[in-house]
Amino acid sequence: MKSSVLRNTVSVLATVMFLSGCSFTEEALWPSIVGEDTPEEATATAATAAAPVVPDTITTSSEVSSGLPLLGSTIFESPGVTPGQPTGTHVGKKVEELRGDLSRLQARLIHHNNNLQTQRNNARSSAGTYHSIIAAMNTRLQVGTTPGNPQMVNGWNKAQQELELVGASITNLNSLSNESAATSALAAFVLDSAGATYELRGALDEDHRQLSVLEDEANQTVVILDRLMNELTEDIARTQNYFSAERTNLTALQVAVDNGEFIGGNLGNRTFGIPVPPPPGGPAGLVGRQPPLAIIRFDQPNVNYEQALFTAVSRALDRRPSSAFDLVTVAPARGNSAEVALATSKSRKYGEDVMRSLTKLGLPASHVSLSSTNNPGAQVPEVHVYLR
Numbered sequence: 001m002k003s004s005v006l007r008n009t010v011s012v013l014a015t016v017m018f019l020s021g022c023s024f025t026e027e028a029l030w031p032s033i034v035g036e037d038t039p040e041e042a043t044a045t046a047a048t049a050a051a052p053v054v055p056d057t058i059t060t061s062s063e064v065s066s067g068l069p070l071l072g073s074t075i076f077e078s079p080g081v082t083p084g085q086p087t088g089t090h091v092g093k094k095v096e097e098l099r100g101d102l103s104r105l106q107a108r109l110i111h112h113n114n115n116l117q118t119q120r121n122n123a124r125s126s127a128g129t130y131h132s133i134i135a136a137m138n139t140r141l142q143v144g145t146t147p148g149n150p151q152m153v154n155g156w157n158k159a160q161q162e163l164e165l166v167g168a169s170i171t172n173l174n175s176l177s178n179e180s181a182a183t184s185a186l187a188a189f190v191l192d193s194a195g196a197t198y199e200l201r202g203a204l205d206e207d208h209r210q211l212s213v214l215e216d217e218a219n220q221t222v223v224i225l226d227r228l229m230n231e232l233t234e235d236i237a238r239t240q241n242y243f244s245a246e247r248t249n250l251t252a253l254q255v256a257v258d259n260g261e262f263i264g265g266n267l268g269n270r271t272f273g274i275p276v277p278p279p280p281g282g283p284a285g286l287v288g289r290q291p292p293l294a295i296i297r298f299d300q301p302n303v304n305y306e307q308a309l310f311t312a313v314s315r316a317l318d319r320r321p322s323s324a325f326d327l328v329t330v331a332p333a334r335g336n337s338a339e340v341a342l343a344t345s346k347s348r349k350y351g352e353d354v355m356r357s358l359t360k361l362g363l364p365a366s367h368v369s370l371s372s373t374n375n376p377g378a379q380v381p382e383v384h385v386y387l388r
Contacts, residue, residue, distance in 0.1 A: 068127045069166070069242035071120045072231040076113040078106040079220040084210040091203035095210050098197065101190050102218055108183045109225055115176050116232060123169040123239055130162035130246070137253065147260040156257050160250060167243050173236045180229050187222045194218055248362055255360050259306055267314065267362035273322030275367045276388045283326035283386055284373040292384040293325070298350050299380040306357050309385070313363065316387050323387055324367045325358070327351050330382040333374035340374060347381040348372050354383045 081103050086092055137155050145152060194215045198208065256262050279286060286292075294312045296305045316323045329351035331343040355370050 068124055068131070069239050071123060071235050071238060073120075074227065074231055075117065076109065076224050076228045078109050079217050079224070081106060081217060082213050084213075085206075087204050087206050087210075089202055089204055089207055091197060091200050091207040092210075094197050094200065095207060095214060098190060098193055098211075098214055101186070101193070102214060102221065105183065105186050105190055105218075106221055108179075108186070109221060109228070112176060112180050112183065112225075112228060115179075116173075116228065116235075119169045119172050119176065120235065123166050126162045126165035126169070127242070130159050130166070133159040133162065134253070137257070141256050141260075141262050145260045148258055149260060152257045152260075156250070156254060159253075163243070163246055163250060166239065166246075170236060170239050170243060173232060173239065177229070177232050177236065180225065180232060184222075184225060184229065187218070187225055190218050191215070191222065251360050252362055255306060255357065259304065261307075267310075267317070267358075272317075272364060272367060273320075275324035276322055278324075278326065278369060279386075279388060282371060283328050283369060283388075284371045286326070286386050287328055287330055287373055287375060287384060288377075290386065292328075293387045294385045296350075296354060296383045296385070297380050298347075298382070305354070306361075309354065309357065310361055312385065313358065313361075324369070325363070326386040326388055327355055327368065327370045328384045328386065329370070329372045330378050330384055331372070331374050332378045332380065333376045343381065344372060344374060347383070350381050351383050354385075 081099055084095065084099065086096065133155055137152060137159070140149075140152065194211060197211055203211075252267075293316065294309065296303065296309070313325060316325075329344075329347040331340070331347035333340055333343075335343075351370050351372065355368060358368050359365060
């Protein structure tokens with residue numbers, strides 16, 4: 001559907017590397033990145049490039065199952081407080097006071113549980129709505145639509161709003177974690193006070209019996225509270241992982257909406273190695289000396305280069321996860337100094353656009369650099385992409 005548009009708007013010079021040396025081929029659609037392939041593998045690669053391309057779907061983090069964050073499901077119930085009869089002793093009065101402290105402790109536990117279940121339900125609901133919107137957008141993008149379709153943009157904005165609600169639940173869960181920590185301090189006080197009460201003189205057997213029951217219930221409450229805090233910590237970590245992964249996916253989806261079709265799966269979901277260090281003398285010195293992975297020529301107002309660039313970068317990362325990419329803007333060095341400066345500034349802007357496209361698609365900033373140079377042989381502003 002988009003092939004005629006791409007042929008008219010993008011000129012990508014891709015590098016084909018063989019064991020015997022290097023050669024160049026110009027492809028209007030898909031840059032070819034061939035490592036140390038045999039002739040048979042090169043033929044198979046060419047056949048694959050000519051075949052229809054099935055767009056990748058937006059994937060999610062490994063922490064996510066069925067599109068939703070994996071949150072806990074335990075309901076934390078209070079063990080209750082057994083009432084007791086006044087004995088009229090000083091120890092009996094102390095037991096009554098501790099029974100009131102334990103009741104307040106368990107009331108806090110009930111409040112924390114209710115708050116936790118509410119935040120879990122809110123996060124699941126927002127995530128479910130978010131994925132419903134994304135699924136509808138994915139279906140539309142699979143068949144293609146107009147670039148920047150207002151309906152798609154509106155869907156993307158709604159998805160972002162739902163995802164931000166998931167982010168808000170992380171803030172609420174963190175606040176709940178702080179409240180639970182304060183409650184844990186109260187629980188420790190109740191247990192310590194119960195232990196100290198055994199040492200008081202003038203107690204009846206009934207006082208110690210009631211105190212023993214209270215101490216058991218306090219211990220049960222502490223165990224339940226500890227479990228709540230542990231699950232709460234896991235929920236926060238999982239929700240943060242989910243939120244971070246989906247924000248990256250949503251950014252990559254924005255590129256697809258801008259283009260009206262899938263560019264590819266999010267690069268941010270890959271496992272990246274430590275990036276290769278930059279070449280000696282800087283990337284700009286590679287122009288004219290080393291074959292680039294791709295050349296994007298900005299000879300028209302709107303150059304649709306994202307798909308070709310994504311394919312080139314993705315294939316390179318398939319072969320070597322530690323790959324890094326140096327973008328070099330090449331400006332025509334013709335005319336007077338003012339004209340050269342203007343061309344350099346224009347080329348730099350194009351380079352910044354290309355770099356933003358890569359980061360939107362999920363490539364870490366540590367794996368891409370941008371530099372500039374001038375070349376009398378350049379007819380139009382160009383961005384050279386070098387693999388390191």
